[in-house]
Amino acid sequence: MEHKRNRIAKNMVAYFRDFLWKYSEIDPTNRHNSAHPMDIDGVPSFNLQQADDETVSTVSINEITTRHFIRLRDSALDFVGRKVTGAVITVPPVFSDTQNEALVATAKAAELEVLRIIHEPMAAVFVYTARQTPRGQGVDKNILVADLGGTRCDAALKLNEVLLDHFSKEFIKKQKVDPGNERSLAKLRLEADGTKRTLSLGTSPTISIESLADGYDFHSTVNRLRYKLSAKKVFAQIVPLVENVVKTAELDPLDISEVILSGGTSHTPKIASHIAALPPDPVPVNAPETLTTVLNLSELSAHGAAIQASLIAEFDKEDIEQSTLSVVTVAPHLSHPIGVIIGEDNSFRAMLEAQTATPAWRIAQFDVQSGGDVIVRICGVNGEKAEDDSEEEGEDDEEEEEEECNRVLKVHKVIAEAAIKGAKKSGKVEVTIKVGLNLDLNVAVRVVGTQIGVRGEVKPDAGSAQ
Numbered sequence: 001m002e003h004k005r006n007r008i009a010k011n012m013v014a015y016f017r018d019f020l021w022k023y024s025e026i027d028p029t030n031r032h033n034s035a036h037p038m039d040i041d042g043v044p045s046f047n048l049q050q051a052d053d054e055t056v057s058t059v060s061i062n063e064i065t066t067r068h069f070i071r072l073r074d075s076a077l078d079f080v081g082r083k084v085t086g087a088v089i090t091v092p093p094v095f096s097d098t099q100n101e102a103l104v105a106t107a108k109a110a111e112l113e114v115l116r117i118i119h120e121p122m123a124a125v126f127v128y129t130a131r132q133t134p135r136g137q138g139v140d141k142n143i144l145v146a147d148l149g150g151t152r153c154d155a156a157l158k159l160n161e162v163l164l165d166h167f168s169k170e171f172i173k174k175q176k177v178d179p180g181n182e183r184s185l186a187k188l189r190l191e192a193d194g195t196k197r198t199l200s201l202g203t204s205p206t207i208s209i210e211s212l213a214d215g216y217d218f219h220s221t222v223n224r225l226r227y228k229l230s231a232k233k234v235f236a237q238i239v240p241l242v243e244n245v246v247k248t249a250e251l252d253p254l255d256i257s258e259v260i261l262s263g264g265t266s267h268t269p270k271i272a273s274h275i276a277a278l279p280p281d282p283v284p285v286n287a288p289e290t291l292t293t294v295l296n297l298s299e300l301s302a303h304g305a306a307i308q309a310s311l312i313a314e315f316d317k318e319d320i321e322q323s324t325l326s327v328v329t330v331a332p333h334l335s336h337p338i339g340v341i342i343g344e345d346n347s348f349r350a351m352l353e354a355q356t357a358t359p360a361w362r363i364a365q366f367d368v369q370s371g372g373d374v375i376v377r378i379c380g381v382n383g384e385k386a387e388d389d390s391e392e393e394g395e396d397d398e399e400e401e402e403e404e405c406n407r408v409l410k411v412h413k414v415i416a417e418a419a420i421k422g423a424k425k426s427g428k429v430e431v432t433i434k435v436g437l438n439l440d441l442n443v444a445v446r447v448v449g450t451q452i453g454v455r456g457e458v459k460p461d462a463g464s465a466q
Contacts, residue, residue, distance in 0.1 A: 010035055011049050015035035016068070017091075018104045019044040031268040062106050065346070069110035072298035074193040086113045088309040090301040093119045115320055123304025124262040127295060128286060130307050140353045144241055146275060148265035157178070158234045159268060163222070166230055171218050179213040187212060198222055198463050200267035201286050213293055228270050229332045235270050242275055253279040255354075261287040331357040332439055336380040336412050342366050347379055348411070351433050358435045365448060368427045376431060376445050378416040378458075418454045419443045 014034035037044040044061040061192055069087075076084040089103060095117075104114045118126075124145050167188055171179050179188060191207045198205035204223045212218040228235075246253055256279045261272060272287035288294050295303065322328070339350040351362040368374055420429060428448040435441055439460040446453025 009321060010313050011048050011330075013048070013064055014101075016061055016064050017151045018041040020099045020106075031445050043148055045377060046397065050128060062102065062109075065103070065106040069107050069112055073110055075114055077433050080087045084117045085111070086309070086313065088115050088305040088312075090116050090123045090305050091117055093121065113317070115317070118305065118308055120147055120262070120301045123302075123308070123367070124260050124300040126304035128260060136144070136368075140356065142251060142255045142353070142355070144246065144256050144275075145258045146238075146245075146259065146266070147262045148238070148271070149263040158237075159265065160192045160230055162231045163195055163227070164188045166222060166226075167220060167372060170220055171212060171216075174218075175213070177213050181213065184213045187192060190314065194413060195222060197264070197267055198273065199227055199269055204432070210442075217411065223392060231270075235274050238271060239278060241272060241275050242278060242352055246278075254281070256283055258283055259285040259287075260299055262300045264298045269458065278324045317405075326338075331355050331359075332437065334360075334435070338378065338415070338441075338456055340364075340366070341377045341379055341411075342368075342429060348379065351431070352435065355436075356440060359437050361432075361434045362416075363430065363432045365428045365430045366424060367431055368423045368447075370425055374420040374423045374429060375413055376418045376420065376429065378431075378433065380412045380444055415441060416443050416458050418443065418456070420445060420447060420452060420454065423447050 009259065012034050019037055035046045037046055038058075039045075040060070045058050046064070047056050049056050072087075073368050083361055087107060090162040091109065092104065095103075100117050100456065103117065105217065107114050123141055124147070124396075149230075164185070168179055171177070179185065187209050191209060195205050195207055199222075202224075204221050206219070206221045209218040243253070248350065259275055261275070265271070266289055271386065273287045276282060276285045276290070284290075285293055287297070295422050334354055334356045336350055337354050338352040339348050341348055349364070351364055352360055415452045423429065424447075430446050430448050432444040434439065434443075440454070441458040441460075443458070444453065444455040
């Protein structure tokens with residue numbers, strides 16, 4: 001598809017999904033290499049040359065989207081050998097309800113029933129959670145999904161331009177000819193995009209272009225080190241983008257448990273290591289650079305949609321619609337972590353992390369450090385970065401110590417206390433916390449292996465954010 005877009009740009013519609021019921025809000029900067037939209041009666045449309053008689057006709061965005069669905073439907077028919085009537089569609093999180101409705105209408109025109117629409121980051125999460133072992137399932141995590149599309153991401157376009165500039169300068173140096181015409185640039189863009197993908201697997205890909213300019217052929221190689229140095233500034237721009245996403249979610253880099261890279265640009269070397277360095281403590285990053293068993297990042301959204309479709313395909317349309325109503329999908333969330341402080345050891349052990357949806361239920365066992373009576377305090381806490389109280393060192397210091405970031409948990413509120421009598425040293429205390437839909441709290445504490453235990457209920461305060 002990319003080579004067609006480069007060579008017949010004026011008759012190729014790119015990024016058409018963004019134009020569904022939108023026009024003036026679309027930034028046309030990244031669409032210079034494709035057909036340009038026009039506003040006709042408030043509907044984005046394109047002037048396209050028809051293949052049969054070479055006449056130019058105006059095609060609306062709705063018709064283009066329907067054509068795309070028909071092509072996908074026919075491809076699925078050829079692959080599975082039977083007619084496809086339903087689909088699960090992935091969309092960006094910024095898609096509005098109006099755009100979703102327009103998408104459903106265009107799919108219906110292609111004789112496809114939309115079973116459900118899911119966000120692309122969630123589709124990527126579906127893929128990796130489906131691969132988890134039973135031991136890894138049910139663990140509370142804050143997962144950061146960085147969707148860096150192969151052509152939709154600004155960084156992707158800049159990385160292509162870095163390689164295009166490198167190859168152009170090398171060709172000028174060899175042949176003393178500037179490959180600046182439209183035809184030559186189209187060929188270079190195609191090779192730059194392919195080279196970017198190849199660099200994720202190899203260290204020195206080779207490109208070969210016949211008759212690049214003035215009849216001269218072009219053959220060249222670029223190693224991974226040269227690419228990293230040339231694109232250093234572009235890589236540095238990706239980290240602030242990710243930091244802004246974390247900040248917008250009202251989280252801290254310390255809260256990130258795992259990172260999932262998605263989209264064609266995620267294959268690019270060095271991106272994974274830059275993002276992995278964002279949290280102070282190393283976190284797993286699912287990318288080709290860090291894992292040899294990683295999936296095709298360009299297909300994560302489609303893979304996640306297929307998983308979702310396999311789960312709901314046997315249900316009736318009405319049941320699916322009922323399960324996606326706001327009363328089912330929208331739930332209260334905890335604003336602070338909830339956990340326990342046991343005995344004289346004032347260290348806090350989180351059992352329910354912040355942003356956990358309710359109702360929720362957690363069970364954990366803790367060691368008893370000393371025998372006798374044990375006090376168990378159920379607490380809500382605030383987390384913040386530890387401030388560095390050390391004095392600034394002089395400019396003459398030869399080496400600077402690496403900055404360390406730690407999270408300090410401060411007790412926001414003691415929710416409940418329970419006293420356990422007769423606990424044995426080196427024994428275990430089991431704590432069960434249940435948070436209801438109305439944020440009511442049920443707590444049970446018992447000594448493991450005995451009948452000793454207490455339980456109680458805490459009603460939420462009026463207007464409590466907890």
